[in-house]
Amino acid sequence: MSANASHAMDEREPLPPDAEAPENLPDHPAPAAVEHPVTVNIGPAHPATHGTLRLKCVLDGEVIVESKAEIGYLHRGFEIQCEQVPYQHVIPFTDRLNYLSACMNNTAYCKAVEKLLGIKIPERAQYIRVIVDELSRIADHLICNGVAALDLGGLTNFWVTFYPREKIYDILAKLSGARLTNAYTRIGGVVYDLYDGFDDDLAACFKELDKGLTQVLKLLQRNKIFNDRVRNVGIVSKETALAYAWTGPVLRASGVPYDVRKDQPYYHYDEFDWEMPIGAKGDTWDRFFVRVEEIRQSMRIIEQAVERIPDGPIMVSDPAIALPPKKQVYNSIEGLINQFKLVFEGIRPPPGEVYSATEAANGELGFYIVSDGSKHPYRVKVRAPSFLHFSAMEEISRGYFIADAIAILGSLNIIAGELDR
Amino acid sequence: MNPTEHLTSRLGGKVLSAYQACGDEFVTVTPESFREAAEILHRDAGLITLSDLAGVDGLHLGRTPRFEVVYYFADYRSTPAQRLYVKVALPESNPHLPTISDLFKSADWLERECWDQFGIVFDGHPNLRRILNHEDFVGHPLRKDYPVDGRHVLRRASHLE
Numbered sequence: 285m286s287a288n289a290s291h292a293m294d295e296r297e298p299l300p301p302d303a304e305a306p307e308n309l310p311d312h313p314a315p316a317a318v319e320h321p322v323t324v325n326i327g328p329a330h331p332a333t334h335g336t337l338r339l340k341c342v343l344d345g346e347v348i349v350e351s352k353a354e355i356g357y358l359h360r361g362f363e364i365q366c367e368q369v370p371y372q373h374v375i376p377f378t379d380r381l382n383y384l385s386a387c388m389n390n391t392a393y394c395k396a397v398e399k400l401l402g403i404k405i406p407e408r409a410q411y412i413r414v415i416v417d418e419l420s421r422i423a424d425h426l427i428c429n430g431v432a433a434l435d436l437g438g439l440t441n442f443w444v445t446f447y448p449r450e451k452i453y454d455i456l457a458k459l460s461g462a463r464l465t466n467a468y469t470r471i472g473g474v475v476y477d478l479y480d481g482f483d484d485d486l487a488a489c490f491k492e493l494d495k496g497l498t499q500v501l502k503l504l505q506r507n508k509i510f511n512d513r514v515r516n517v518g519i520v521s522k523e524t525a526l527a528y529a530w531t532g533p534v535l536r537a538s539g540v541p542y543d544v545r546k547d548q549p550y551y552h553y554d555e556f557d558w559e560m561p562i563g564a565k566g567d568t569w570d571r572f573f574v575r576v577e578e579i580r581q582s583m584r585i586i587e588q589a590v591e592r593i594p595d596g597p598i599m600v601s602d603p604a605i606a607l608p609p610k611k612q613v614y615n616s617i618e619g620l621i622n623q624f625k626l627v628f629e630g631i632r633p634p635p636g637e638v639y640s641a642t643e644a645a646n647g648e649l650g651f652y653i654v655s656d657g658s659k660h661p662y663r664v665k666v667r668a669p670s671f672l673h674f675s676a677m678e679e680i681s682r683g684y685f686i687a688d689a690i691a692i693l694g695s696l697n698i699i700a701g702e703l704d705r
Numbered sequence: 706m707n708p709t710e711h712l713t714s715r716l717g718g719k720v721l722s723a724y725q726a727c728g729d730e731f732v733t734v735t736p737e738s739f740r741e742a743a744e745i746l747h748r749d750a751g752l753i754t755l756s757d758l759a760g761v762d763g764l765h766l767g768r769t770p771r772f773e774v775v776y777y778f779a780d781y782r783s784t785p786a787q788r789l790y791v792k793v794a795l796p797e798s799n800p801h802l803p804t805i806s807d808l809f810k811s812a813d814w815l816e817r818e819c820w821d822q823f824g825i826v827f828d829g830h831p832n833l834r835r836i837l838n839h840e841d842f843v844g845h846p847l848r849k850d851y852p853v854d855g856r857h858v859l860r861r862a863s864h865l866e
């Protein structure tokens with residue numbers, strides 16, 4: 285990615301990890317010195333918030349001098365709901381966290397419980413999780429980038445990104461039975477194996493995706509209006525990003541090379557050949573194009589995973605964790621007993637606690653689970669990346685035009701389901 | 706020196722325990738020394754990010770003291786990233802901790818959430834209001850003695866001043 289404002293934007297080479305933090309931060313006007321402040325309320329139901337969140341801004345003309353963020357409009361008590369149900373039943377709840385990439389939430393939760401149980405899932409299940417996770421990541425980034433430009437008035441870009449995104453959802457729907465809330469993983473593996481013809485669907489999808497990405501770049505990269513709207517807007521320094529515990533594409537756009545997939549590799553992520561795109565300046569432009577580049581990298585990972593995926597089981601065989609095959613349930617007493625025992629008694633991890641992190645589309649999605657040895661989780665805490673990203677909104681929108689706040693908000697990809705839990 | 710050694714060498718007996726759970730480092734400190742521990746981690750150990758904060762109500766675990774706050778400190782600049790989980794146990798009556806929102810900006814909202822859900826007071830927090838629940842909400846819903854089907858009818862529109 286090119287750091288200067290020249291139009292040599294085709295060279296989007298990832299910068300070295302120690303790229304310097306930007307120096308030319310905008311000057312913030314002092315809030316007290318405003319003569320005629322105007323208060324403008326954005327949200328909770330506003331087309332540009334893409335969810336229910338609220339930002340109240342005090343303006344000096346068009347410039348934001350002070351803003352207050354309010355959340356909680358979609359709070360539904362996710363964490364207390366998890367405490368009421370057996371471990372397996374939490375999986376559909378996790379779909380509703382970041383509902384644009386539900387598979388990744390499933391994986392994050394199941395991986396935490398598996399870490400608590402101390403089990404390793406079969407190789408094939410690991411590769412399948414990588415494939416569906418990266419597909420979800422692509423879908424998530426496509427939506428984020430599609431609507432980010434839509435908020436700035438670029439409607440065409442929205443159609444261009446949503447067409448390949450639908451192709452991905454078609455694949456996920458064929459695979460899991462659900463388009464949006466997939467609930468695809470299980471504790472100990474995944475629920476369905478890849479279907480016949482998966483590779484062909486994937487190839488067709490990637491063709492669309494490639495076309496879409498090329499169109500996005502052609503539409504926006506040299507677009508004067510888009511450049512004016514996103515370059516040097518919402519600059520977030522490395523220090524600010526780290527202080528607010530940002531992770532994921534927004535942190536990498538600010539120049540910090542942190543990705544859980546590289547840092548604590550799981551499911552063979554260290555064996556795939558892929559790169560981590562890093563931004564130079566941390567502005568909205570960087571956040572947009574880090575996501576574009578991550579889509580390309582995710583495609584690379586999927587291509588390698590599909591090539592290397594081994595044959596074998598997709599669930600662990602431990603009868604205390606995995607339901608027996610239906611043939612055994614209907615034809616043998618042991619299978620029937622096993623099915624009843626597992627359904628009634630549930631999976632019972634040993635007492636203890638675990639923190640497990642995965643790299644979701646928005647950043648580090650962590651689950652802190654406390655177990656008391658019963659079939660219900662005693663406590664589930666979600667480290668939701670959107671919550672931490674949005675907590676910085678008051679600070680990073682200060683001093684910009686109100687229209688810029690919309691551009692910044694779009695580039696943060698705040699998902700209300702994950703924000704409010 | 707890793708972050709745990711920083712804490713044990715500087716705080717001595719105030720570090721109650723240091724152990725591993727599923728491969729991650731956990732440290733328990735006393736509530737009185739927590740602020741000092743956070744300062745050491747931020748200033749000397751380089752863990753400049755407070756990545757998460759979780760409250761736990763140990764009522765049904767029979768824990769005394771009842772509450773526990775788990776802080777997840779991290780340094781995402783180093784490779785591999787350094788992480789440390791610091792736990793503080795708090796009593797049932799008047800649980801309170803010093804705020805660290807002046808050191809870690811993310812602590813602002815995370816502490817507000819913990820106060821909202823568990824009723825743990827963070828002394829010195831500049832804006833300790835409810836964050837996920839409505840301002841008129843009564844009680845702290847993630848406490849184990851809060852009724853799961855508890856419902857409020859709240860008619861006042863929330864306001865931002």
